[in-house]
Amino acid sequence: MFRIAIIGAxxxxxxxxxxxxxxxxxxxxVYSRSLSNAQALVKKLWNATPTHSLDFSHSRANIFxxxxxxxxxxxxxxxxxxxxxxxxAHTSGTHTLEILEKANPYFAVFYPLQTFTKDKEVNLKNxxxxxxxxxxxxxxxxxxxxxxxxxxxxxxxxxxxQVLHLSAVFACNFTNFLFTISKEILERNEMPxxxxxxxxxxxxxxxxxxxxxxxxxxxxxxxxxxxxxxxxALLESxxxxxxxxxxxxxQQIKTYYQNTT
Amino acid sequence: MFRIAIIGAxxxxxxxxxxxxxxxxxxxxVYSRSLSNAQALVKKLWNATPTHSLDFSHSRANIFxxxxxxxxxxxxxxxxxxxxxxxxAHTSGTHTLEILEKANPYFAVFYPLQTFTKDKEVNLKNxxxxxxxxxxxxxxxxxxxxxxxxxxxxxxxxxxxQVLHLSAVFACNFTNFLFTISKEILERNEMPxxxxxxxxxxxxxxxxxxxxxxxxxxxxxxxxxxxxxxxxALLESxxxxxxxxxxxxxQQIKTYYQNTT
Numbered sequence: 145m146f147r148i149a150i151i152g153a154x155x156x157x158x159x160x161x162x163x164x165x166x167x168x169x170x171x172x173x174v175y176s177r178s179l180s181n182a183q184a185l186v187k188k189l190w191n192a193t194p195t196h197s198l199d200f201s202h203s204r205a206n207i208f209x210x211x212x213x214x215x216x217x218x219x220x221x222x223x224x225x226x227x228x229x230x231x232x233a234h235t236s237g238t239h240t241l242e243i244l245e246k247a248n249p250y251f252a253v254f255y256p257l258q259t260f261t262k263d264k265e266v267n268l269k270n271x272x273x274x275x276x277x278x279x280x281x282x283x284x285x286x287x288x289x290x291x292x293x294x295x296x297x298x299x300x301x302x303x304x305x306q307v308l309h310l311s312a313v314f315a316c317n318f319t320n321f322l323f324t325i326s327k328e329i330l331e332r333n334e335m336p337x338x339x340x341x342x343x344x345x346x347x348x349x350x351x352x353x354x355x356x357x358x359x360x361x362x363x364x365x366x367x368x369x370x371x372x373x374x375x376x377a378l379l380e381s382x383x384x385x386x387x388x389x390x391x392x393x394x395q396q397i398k399t400y401y402q403n404t405t
Numbered sequence: 406m407f408r409i410a411i412i413g414a415x416x417x418x419x420x421x422x423x424x425x426x427x428x429x430x431x432x433x434x435v436y437s438r439s440l441s442n443a444q445a446l447v448k449k450l451w452n453a454t455p456t457h458s459l460d461f462s463h464s465r466a467n468i469f470x471x472x473x474x475x476x477x478x479x480x481x482x483x484x485x486x487x488x489x490x491x492x493x494a495h496t497s498g499t500h501t502l503e504i505l506e507k508a509n510p511y512f513a514v515f516y517p518l519q520t521f522t523k524d525k526e527v528n529l530k531n532x533x534x535x536x537x538x539x540x541x542x543x544x545x546x547x548x549x550x551x552x553x554x555x556x557x558x559x560x561x562x563x564x565x566x567q568v569l570h571l572s573a574v575f576a577c578n579f580t581n582f583l584f585t586i587s588k589e590i591l592e593r594n595e596m597p598x599x600x601x602x603x604x605x606x607x608x609x610x611x612x613x614x615x616x617x618x619x620x621x622x623x624x625x626x627x628x629x630x631x632x633x634x635x636x637x638a639l640l641e642s643x644x645x646x647x648x649x650x651x652x653x654x655x656q657q658i659k660t661y662y663q664n665t666t
Contacts, residue, residue, distance in 0.1 A: 238635070257600065257603070258604060266607070271603050271604075272600050272603065296600075298600070303594070304596060306635065306639065307591070307594045307596070307639065308591065308596060309636075310590060311587040311590040311591050312601060313625075313636065314586050315604070315608075316601070316604055316622075316623070317621070317622060317625065317626070317654075317658070318583050318650075319583050319584075319605070320611075320620055320621050320622075321617075321621065321654055322575050322583070323576055323580075324618045324661070325572075325575050326573070326575040326576035327572075327616070327618070329568060330568070334565070335565060335569060337616070337617070339533050339569065340576050340577070341531075341613050342518070342519065343519060343520060343532075343573055343576070343577055344576055344609055344612075346519065346527070347520065347577040347581055348605055348609055351581055351584045351605075352602050355598070356584035356587075360578070360581055361520060362577070363574065363578075364574075364578065368475070371499055374567065375570075375571050378571055385653065385656075385657050388653065389575075389579075389654075389657075392646065392649065392650060393578075393579045393582060393650075395646075396582065397582055
């Protein structure tokens with residue numbers, strides 16, 4: 145059991161604080177620049193103190209988890225006052241480990257790879273937690289902490305974490321935008337996006353069972369020119385960029401499978 | 406209960422024939438140009454006859470389901486011989502309804518929107534089946550047939566079906582290729598693609614709970630220029646087209662949310 149101070153009261157803070165408490169840890173303080181935000185999260189917890197001061201010199205916490213927005217991290221590091229012999233970790237996918245060097249002698253990254261939305265409960269058990277630490281002893285403590293809430297705990301270096309974030313942009317952010325395009329095409333033709341739900345779920349399922357490069361289907365993969373031409377003609381009535389995307393994907397899929405087969 | 410002849414012995418034929426028989430219909434014949442392919446499917450069925458002849462004039466089937474590849478459909482239609490008072494339907498996402506006109510007076514489309522892979526069982530209950538028919542009486546029969554294997558049965562016109570296919574190319578085929586890129590980026594940095602499984606599943610889940618345009622996250626949506634620049638720098642060591650894709654998506658996401666907010 146650890147005593148943990150949560151710096152931040154946004155989505156990540158909310159989900160981590162509640163998950164950690166559920167596993168028997170104690171949340172001592174919740175910090176937010178806005179006291180009312182801190183209070184809102186504290187209400188969900190057993191016995192934490194809300195605060196809008198970064199002076200933690202009298203805190204009884206032994207771990208400080210900084211869950212603030214990427215662009216607020218530097219400011220927190222410059223102002224925070226910590227007691228002796230504690231550990232500080234940030235939860236950012238992009239900031240380096242070393243950014244914490246000035247805040248405390250024992251520092252680490254505790255990056256949960258998950259998309260958090262307010263009021264939507266997330267099961268952290270299957271969310272990978274990526275750790276990086278200033279030294280072996282710090283890592284051991286963080287592994288213990290991470291394994292208490294997740295079954296997937298990895299040691300990931302700063303460059304790896306940055307690449308992981310890049311790959312998630314392709315696999316999640318861009319994928320979601322393809323869904324937006326797809327939904328608009330359907331709705332303009334009086335069909336609901338829900339028609340594709342089963343097919344999309346099966347696509348994801350196959351990508352992990354067969355591996356995505358073995359699961360590729362569709363006209364580009366088959367080099368079915370007559371269908372590709374029909375699709376390009378249909379796309380004339382949509383934003384020009386959608387046609388550009390269609391052409392770019394089709395060309396790349398063709399090239400990829402010419403080279404590998 | 407219908408008596409059904411299955412024309413074709415590929416993935417679609419296999420999955421439809423077994424699903425239909427499970428719901429109490431009787432498969433009378435399975436046709437394939439290669440008798441051994443027809444025999445292989447017949448082995449999975451109760452009492453069907455394998456055949457490589459398209460002369461069905463003495464068949465006892467009342468519904469003929471043509472489940473052949475798009476480019477083989479025309480040939481089947483030209484050669485098939487049917488008894489009187491039967492119904493023929495094709496299962497293609499792209500061919501028109503009218504292509505069947507010459508084969509038989511009663512014709513229809515029976516298009517299951519699902520991605521079928523050999524030896525991987527698929528639950529058809531949640532797969533939409535899109536119907537189009539030459540007349541109301543034919544439609545009624547097909548609705549009965551479709552509802553026996555699926556809970557989602559829709560009447561979809563030929564232009565709608567073609568647009569549906571286009572939208573599935575964006576939402577499934579292109580999405581899968583984004584997964585391939587993502588996997589390669591991870592593996593070049595000694596991380597497994599499995600790291601993203603939970604995040605991708607949550608992305609899909611959110612797209613249907615919140616709608617994709619409300620679920621968009623990431624640096625492009627936030628217009629986080631410093632991260633976008635870091636990502637473009639990282640992409641220098643990958644195929645040029647991946648950077649082009651990154652730039653195109655980023656630009657389009659920015660534009661989309663500038664216009665809608």
